[in-house]
Amino acid sequence: MTSPGALRAPTDTDMDGDEHPVRVLRPRRAAPADAVRPTRAEVSLAALRANLHVLRRHLSAAERPPRIWGVLKADGYGHGAPAVGRTLERAGIDGLCVALIEEAVELREAGIRVPLLVMGGYFGARRDGFEEIVERDLTPVLYDPSHVERLGAVLREKGRKKAVHVKVDTGMGRLGLTWGELEPMAHALGRFPEVRPIGLMTHLACADAEDPEPSREQLRRFSAMRAELREQGVSPTFLHAANSAGTLALPEAHFDAVRPGVALYGVAPRRGIGAELRPAMRVRTEIVALRTIETGSAIGYGHTFRAARRTVVATVPMGYADGLSRGLSNRGHVLVRGARAPIAGAVSMDLAMIDVTDVPGAQIGDEVVALGAQDGPLGKDCITADEVAEHLGTISWEVLTSVSRRVPRFYREP
Numbered sequence: 001m002t003s004p005g006a007l008r009a010p011t012d013t014d015m016d017g018d019e020h021p022v023r024v025l026r027p028r029r030a031a032p033a034d035a036v037r038p039t040r041a042e043v044s045l046a047a048l049r050a051n052l053h054v055l056r057r058h059l060s061a062a063e064r065p066p067r068i069w070g071v072l073k074a075d076g077y078g079h080g081a082p083a084v085g086r087t088l089e090r091a092g093i094d095g096l097c098v099a100l101i102e103e104a105v106e107l108r109e110a111g112i113r114v115p116l117l118v119m120g121g122y123f124g125a126r127r128d129g130f131e132e133i134v135e136r137d138l139t140p141v142l143y144d145p146s147h148v149e150r151l152g153a154v155l156r157e158k159g160r161k162k163a164v165h166v167k168v169d170t171g172m173g174r175l176g177l178t179w180g181e182l183e184p185m186a187h188a189l190g191r192f193p194e195v196r197p198i199g200l201m202t203h204l205a206c207a208d209a210e211d212p213e214p215s216r217e218q219l220r221r222f223s224a225m226r227a228e229l230r231e232q233g234v235s236p237t238f239l240h241a242a243n244s245a246g247t248l249a250l251p252e253a254h255f256d257a258v259r260p261g262v263a264l265y266g267v268a269p270r271r272g273i274g275a276e277l278r279p280a281m282r283v284r285t286e287i288v289a290l291r292t293i294e295t296g297s298a299i300g301y302g303h304t305f306r307a308a309r310r311t312v313v314a315t316v317p318m319g320y321a322d323g324l325s326r327g328l329s330n331r332g333h334v335l336v337r338g339a340r341a342p343i344a345g346a347v348s349m350d351l352a353m354i355d356v357t358d359v360p361g362a363q364i365g366d367e368v369v370a371l372g373a374q375d376g377p378l379g380k381d382c383i384t385a386d387e388v389a390e391h392l393g394t395i396s397w398e399v400l401t402s403v404s405r406r407v408p409r410f411y412r413e414p
C-alpha cells in the first residue's frame with residue numbers, strides 16, 4: 001500500500017524535473033485545490049519505465065530490433081500525456097504516437113523532443129492543422145491524396161520539406177488508403193515533391209485475438225500494397241504495423257518500429273501475453289461515512305440494494321463522474337484494508353456505497369482502491385482493468401481512459 005507520505009506537495013521546480021529528482025509532479029487537470037478530496041489516480045513512473053523495458057527485452061531477440069514508438073493518445077491512456085511522455089523520453093523511447101494534432105502540440109509544449117507521429121486528426125478541408133504540423137515539427141500520417149495537396153501547399157508557401165508516413169487500410173476499414181486510392185496518392189506525391197513519404201503503416205484489427213490468421217492476411221495485403229506503391233514510384237522504407245498485441249505476439253508484424261499503447265501502461269492486450277507488465281495506474285479514495293443498516297432496508301438511488309443481513313455500508317467520494325462506471329452498481333468490487341468489498345447500490349455521480357460487512361475494522365479514513373493493488377492488514381489484492389472491463393462488457397483500454405479529468409493525477413517514484 002502506498003503511504004500518503006510518499007506523495008509530497010508538488011512545487012514549481014518539480015515541473016522541469018532536471019535540477020531536482022522528480023518524485024511528484026503537479027496534478028494535472030483538476031486544480032491542486034481539488035486534491036482536498038482524497039480521490040486520486042496515482043501513476044507510477046517507474047512502472048512505465050519497467051514496461052518499456054519489458055517490451056525492449058521482448059524485442060531484443062531480433063537481429064535488428066524494431067524501434068519503439070509509444071502511443072500516448074487520449075492523454076496517455078488517461079495517465080497524463082506530458083508526464084508519461086517525459087518519462088518515456090528520458091527512458092530512451094524512440095518516438096511517440098498520438099491521435100490528434102492537439103495531443104502532439106501538448107507534448108511539444110511539455111518539452112518533448114522525440115519524433116511525434118500524428119496518426120489522425122485532419123478533419124475536413126481546414127489547412128490550419130497542417131500549418132501546426134510544420135511549425136511544431138510533427139510527423140503526419142497521410143491517408144488521402146488531399147492531405148498531400150494541403151500539406152504540400154503549406155510547405156511550398158514556406159519553402160520547406162517534410163517527411164511523412166502514409167497509411168494503408170489492410171483490413172481495419174477505418175483510416176488508410178484503399179487499393180484504389182494508391183494510384184491517386186502516388187500522383188499527388190509526384191506533384192508535391194516537398195512531401196517526402198518515408199514511412200508506411202497499417203493497423204491490425206485482430207492482433208489481440210488468439211488466431212493470428214486475420215493479422216497475417218492483413219500483413220500479406222500490407223506487402224502487396226507496398227509493392228503496388230513502389231510500382232507507382234513511391235517507396236517508403238520505414239514500415240510499422242504492430243500495436244501492443246502485435247508487439248508481444250506477432251513477430252512478423254514488427255518491421256522497423258512497433259506502436260505499443262496499452263502494454264506501456266502495464267495492461268496485457270490479452271490473457272497469456274505480457275505477464276511481466278506492471279499496471280502504472282492506481283485509483284484510490286477513502287471512506288468518508290459509515291452506517292449499519294438493518295435486514296430489509298435499501299440504499300442508493302432506486303433502492304437497488306436491499307440488505308439481506310445486517311449490513312455495514314461505507315460511502316466513498318467517487319462516482320461515475322470520476323470514471324467509476326454506473327455499470328458497476330451492485331457488480332464491481334473495491335479493496336479496503338487489503339480485502340475485497342462489493343459495490344452496493346447504484347453508483348451515483350459523486351459518491352458510491354460499498355458493503356464492508358466482511359471487512360473487520362473498516363473505518364472512516366480507510367483507503368479504498370477502485371483500480372490497482374492494495375496491501376492491507378487483511379491481505380493483498382488487485383482490481384485489474386481487465387476485471388472492471390469484464391463487469392462492464394468493455395475492454396481495459398476504455399477503463400483506463402475513463403478516469404475523468406476531475407480525478408487529479410499524482411506521479412510517483414518509484
Ligand SMILES: *Cc1c(COP(=O)(O)O)cnc(C)c1O
Binds near residue numbers: 242259262263
Ligand atoms: C491506439 C493505437 C495503437 C496502440 O494500440 P494498443 O492496443 O493500445 O497497443 C497503435 N496504432 C494505432 C494506429 C492506434 O490507433
